[in-house]
Amino acid sequence: MTPSKRFVIVSGLPGSGKTTLARRLAPAIGLPLIDKDDILEQLFHSHGTGDADQRRTLSRESDVILEAEAMASNGAVIASFWRQPGMEPDSGTPTSWLSSLAVPVVEVHCACPPALAASRFLKRRRHPGHLDDQQAFQTLFTKLESYVQLKSLEVGERIEVDTTNEPNLDDLVRDIQSAFARWSSSRAHD
Secondary structure (H helix, E strand, O other), X not given: OOOOOEEEEEEEOOOOOHHHHHHHHHHHHOOOEEEHHHHHHHHHHHHOOXXXXXXXXXXXXXXXXXXXXXXXXXXEEEEOOEOOOOOOOOOOEOOHHHHHHOOOXXXXXXXXXXXXXXHHHXXXXXXXXXOHHHOOHHHHHXXXXXXXXXXXXXXXXXXXXXXXXXXXXXXXXXXXXXXXXXXXXXXXXX
């Protein structure tokens, strides 16, 4: 039996395909999508866009909203670039609250080479408030390359997905459902 409340945390480098995969995955497993970029873009629309300091302020505000929406939900696919040890303290979405979900959580980690992620990042067209156009390839590539060695979020079973090409959604859904089933089985034996 699959628990009614469950979460899929989509992680990976900026430009690795997190949002693209999460948008396909959420309806396939019957969960709503909570995407930090969507929240941040709503804040850009309501507060306007500005410099890097304003973007950082709105990004931290979107972190609070993301957490509140997730905690109030009955489960969701949550996509963000998550903060991990070794990153700048104001970079990425904080993860400390993820462990308090206390329900099945599966981390789907989008993996692709940093050069590909940097190239995708620079080609995508998001709201101007993200300030993506202020990034230079080499600087971005160097930063992403340093993030490749970061550890798992350690909030649940991790499924590594190669997003160099479009992953097989049916296989991923099966892997996630199996992870949820293993979680339920382990709780039944406690």
